[in-house]
Amino acid sequence: MNMPEPTPPRKRGNPNWGRPMLPASVICTEFEMQVRQLHLMPETYTSSALLRNWCEKNRNRYYIPEWLLNEWDICVDPYFSGAA
Numbered sequence: 001m002n003m004p005e006p007t008p009p010r011k012r013g014n015p016n017w018g019r020p021m022l023p024a025s026v027i028c029t030e031f032e033m034q035v036r037q038l039h040l041m042p043e044t045y046t047s048s049a050l051l052r053n054w055c056e057k058n059r060n061r062y063y064i065p066e067w068l069l070n071e072w073d074i075c076v077d078p079y080f081s082g083a084a
Contacts, residue, residue, distance in 0.1 A: 030062040031055075046071050 028036075034054050035045070045051055045068055052072055055064050060080035069076065 030058070031064050 038050055040048055056074060059074050059076050
């Protein structure tokens, strides 16, 4: 008669306990992607007409640094929902 082999006990707990966490991936904002696409540096943001145009079109949709909005006197609608 063949007896089934005993199953090893299940390991319990977190197998990663005590190991350092992996660094989280960095996600760029739409503004940062636009700046990269235009090959701009922070000191050239205010002189870029293309960036200003993009910021005016997307001021209620994406994050744009507040200092840049103030520099260009662009107002953001705080009650804009984006639902059309």
